[in-house]
Amino acid sequence: MITKEQHERNMAAFRERMAVKPIGRAAAPIVTPTAGPRVVNAYNKALSGQILNPKQRGDFTAQANTLYGAQKGRFDGIAQEYRGYASDYGVDPERVVTAAKAASAPPPPMKPPVAGAKRGKDGWYVEDPNRKGSFPRIDQGPDGKWRIKSSNGQLLEWQ
Numbered sequence: 001m002i003t004k005e006q007h008e009r010n011m012a013a014f015r016e017r018m019a020v021k022p023i024g025r026a027a028a029p030i031v032t033p034t035a036g037p038r039v040v041n042a043y044n045k046a047l048s049g050q051i052l053n054p055k056q057r058g059d060f061t062a063q064a065n066t067l068y069g070a071q072k073g074r075f076d077g078i079a080q081e082y083r084g085y086a087s088d089y090g091v092d093p094e095r096v097v098t099a100a101k102a103a104s105a106p107p108p109p110m111k112p113p114v115a116g117a118k119r120g121k122d123g124w125y126v127e128d129p130n131r132k133g134s135f136p137r138i139d140q141g142p143d144g145k146w147r148i149k150s151s152n153g154q155l156l157e158w159q
Helices: 004-018 035-047 054-088
Strands: 118-120 123-125 137-140 146-149 155-158
Touching: 035 054, 123 137
Parallel strands: none
Antiparallel strands: 118 123, 137 146, 146 155
C-alpha cells in the first residue's frame, strides 16, 4: 500500500511528464545533411507531374523509408514509455497512445490514356494533329472516350 505522500509525488511526476513542453532539439529530424533536400526535390518533381526514372524512384523510396524508420523508432520508444505510465496508474494503455498506422503501398504509376499523351499539373495533354506544337488537354467523357477539341474546331476521340 502506498502512502498519500507517495501517491501525491507520483501524481506530480506524472503531471510534469504529461505537461506540454517545447521539445527543441528533440524535434530535429534524424537525417543526413543531403537526404532532406533530395527527398523534397523528388517529391516536388512527382507532384508537378514530372516522370521519375527508375533510379530516382528507387532513391526517393529509399530516402522516404529511412526517414519513416527513424521517426517510427522514436515513436515506438516514447509510446512504450507512456503505455508503461498508463499501466502504472490503472489506465488503459491503448487509450493513452494509439498505434501508428502502417504506410500503404503507393498506387501504380498512371499510364497515359492515349499514345503520346503527356502528364501536366492538372491532367493529360496530347499534341493536336492539326497544329504542331499545340497540346490541348485531353478529357474523358461519361462514355469513357477521351476527347480533345482540335484547333480547327474538330472533335477528336480515342477509345
